[in-house]
Amino acid sequence: MATAKLLVVLVALMAAASSSCGPWELNIRMPTARAVEDAAAGVAAPLIHALRPLVGSAGDLGRRGGVPCDSWRLAVEAYNKRDWKTVPADCEGYVGHYMLGGHYRRDSRVVVDEAIAYAEGLKLAGNGREVWVFDIDETSLSNLPYYAKHGFGTEPFNATSFNAYVLEGSALALPETQRLFDKLISLGIKPVFLTGRTENQRAITVVNLRRQGYYGWMKLLLKPVGFKGTAIGFKSGERRKLQDAGYVIVGNIGDQWSDILGAPEGARTFKLPDPMYYIG
């Protein structure tokens, strides 16, 4: 058994060494010199995660200073961890490998598969009133190129540099979400974008969405400049308006719990993974 496992590891590492292209064709490298591991991440990401210590330099499982990064991430996704400001410094490498190494994409795929199965099972009225709400950042578009240069969420959020990045209009489509988006249109369910991006970013947001292949949305709802209030307050208020206008929100997908909490939530909600930041 032991020999067989060593062989598995050896084969994985050899495959990694000969692998050339990074996953998701992002062409992003980890900030530190971990070339072999980066390449390996595309081939056998969980292996890399496992070999990498789950905690900081203490090497201790969350008792003295360290935090077990996979447990931290689960606590974030299950809404046990709230109101956090930054990713634990010890977890930069873990989150980076999670995001770039295939794990994030695999987790997202399972969520979207579930969403599509749900949508396909709906009995639609066919009156054109059924809509599905999509968040934008880290849901429809990925800002991973930005976060990869800024510590994968370990650095405090910098509005200036992030907004400059948004204005480039270079965020990437999340392929899983785009698959859901296109499927819904084919089913006759209308996508509505609902985002914490502000109204003055409308033009570049439209450009970015189109560049990345999104077509056919019904509405793009942005936050008024100077809006005071929480993300939940803004987004649930907009969903209420949709409902009051006669639309039926059959689904709602976002990467933040604040995207999918607050009545009316939508008939069914989906939480995409996001271990990089928290919006309350």
Next chain:
Amino acid sequence: MATAKLLVVLVALMAAASSSCGPWELNIRMPTARAVEDAAAGVAAPLIHALRPLVGSAGDLGRRGGVPCDSWRLAVEAYNKRDWKTVPADCEGYVGHYMLGGHYRRDSRVVVDEAIAYAEGLKLAGNGREVWVFDIDETSLSNLPYYAKHGFGTEPFNATSFNAYVLEGSALALPETQRLFDKLISLGIKPVFLTGRTENQRAITVVNLRRQGYYGWMKLLLKPVGFKGTAIGFKSGERRKLQDAGYVIVGNIGDQWSDILGAPEGARTFKLPDPMYYIG
């Protein structure tokens, strides 16, 4: 780098071979003959998870028949996967290792650490009206000894054999939850058990809780025999009664989303991991 990793693997496997005692002192073995891996699970569980294929015999990442078990588990914990009947057959080994190999305990610890930090930060009225709701199965008591003999959730639920197991009164305390329970009592917050176990199981449930070291709860609320309705309906109804009686539910912890959804939820909710079954 590659050599260093091979050494890590080798050392882990050697340590595993010489390890004697199972984790959590449960003395449960995986049903199939995986002695080396079982032992290793206590030493380096994530390593074992990684070396074990994440999917079924197809070895395929969720595209043709297989399901990536870690992504499936995340989808369960984040409430993306709902109304599922059994753990995917391919994931029996994965779930077994998750539950027995330290990962489950580590994930639970992070949730409870968060709950304790929250409780310690509360400004209490000190009038004895503040309560915290605890679910029982897979929250306060663990039925892992039962599920380990029944495929870790891959077998359809068998009420007859499970109820026979409950009547043994041999379920184990979840040490993390017990730590929260004791901490709350020391803070002056009163624990209330609220369970889907039925009223005719009250006596053995009390015996089991006491045997496992639980003392000082304020109420033990069980479901009436023959109750028609959902788990959410029953539990939210009981929480409403608590509130109407003048209690303030400062916290609520369970392993099922149906433990913590439905107004009044409690001021803050905590979702413990449970990849073995779903109660809607």
